[in-house]
Amino acid sequence: MTERRIGRGRRPGVRGDTRKALIDGAFRLLDGNKSFDGLSQRELTREVGIVPTAFYRHFPGMQELGLALVDESFRGLRQIIQDVRTDVRSSKRPIGSFAKSLLKHIRNQRDRFRFIASERFGGSGVVRDAIRRELRLVQSELAIELARFPYMNEWPAEDLHMVASLMVNSMVAIAEEILDRSAADKAAEAELLRLAERQLRLISLGIPAWKPSS
Amino acid sequence: MTERRIGRGRRPGVRGDTRKALIDGAFRLLDGNKSFDGLSQRELTREVGIVPTAFYRHFPGMQELGLALVDESFRGLRQIIQDVRTDVRSSKRPIGSFAKSLLKHIRNQRDRFRFIASERFGGSGVVRDAIRRELRLVQSELAIELARFPYMNEWPAEDLHMVASLMVNSMVAIAEEILDRSAADKAAEAELLRLAERQLRLISLGIPAWKPSS
């Protein structure tokens, strides 16, 4: 992008620079309404500003790039989970602060979230499976966290996972809707945030009445 | 596929035959782990067994084909909703019969469901928007139906929609997981069915405790 092509065998600033540029470029392109398997290798290298063949210096093929994207996305997500966890623990209103904290991170890591949400079901096998696997991990972490709350500390793991999966699915769906609006549309964003809170609250109201391991 | 190419200007059995063949062929290809915008026009015509240019006799372009797929998918889905509705109304255990009825239809209309679930977030704009619009209609119908149940008949529309959206999102997510397993894997299917029932039950347990229009 900036001052890149210098001559024949130019040297980028740092080792591993271009690899990162490829990943970022992919996120950028995918954010613009196209799916991973509609993304061509050449298109990507064009975006990044290298010659097509240079791609293979960093990845054996697009599939591996896809896996790297999954990796990268969840690396960010895991950090977020940490943050959210501490935010929530120190709050009297866990649901409200959970939703708000999540929203903040969604805005910051826009393209990562976008990628996860849209390749989770769409797409081509390997990438999709990787996302599912990671998402199941997130669910497990959430299940553990849920066990700290009243009523749930005696629940069997299966029930905790059921609740966690319900929450994760709803939040992913809402996240995707937020990301689909232009970042400027604060009104829609606020409304969706409220929807998220309300759905979580409804779920939490069901918890005291649930008969575990039924 | 069967006895098609006869000669130069061959005549298919019935008018509108090939149009349907294109739609079905698209569903078939999309069921095999690829997304709509990774589907090429030539690939499709190859699958259907016509020459590339013949495609334009039926659709101005791939985008219109996409819209036709959405249309077709929801045509089936609406029928399903009718069925489910009557199934549920005549049942003492609405949740159980809802989930079971849904599962049956998911199996029967495999590729339609698949298409809806995977193009809902992935993909390229027009198709995605059309799916969202239709899905919002489904949500509205569900909201109306929910209003018949105890506790909810006095709820404001907004709250009904909140619950409906939660249910639809969860069910779509689970449906996609079912579709992702091979149809033969009855064990996984049964487990996911159970998960769906449990999630719906949890939601329904929250309902009596919900304070409407809060």
Added chain:
DNA sequence: TTTAAGTGTCAACAAGTGTACACACTGGAT
């Protein structure tokens, strides 16, 4: 019977795609 709309065919194009190959420059380990 003639005609026109509908639907199919083939040939051809320019543009885009993945990948192989040979070459060039850089920088750190030897």
Added chain:
DNA sequence: ATCCAGTGTGTACACTTGTTGACACTTAAA
């Protein structure tokens, strides 16, 4: 000081893609 692994470049090839244009056959209406 030399060498080599890493990373970039350009050229090249065969294949796929979307779309245009001219043509052929079928069927139903005029």
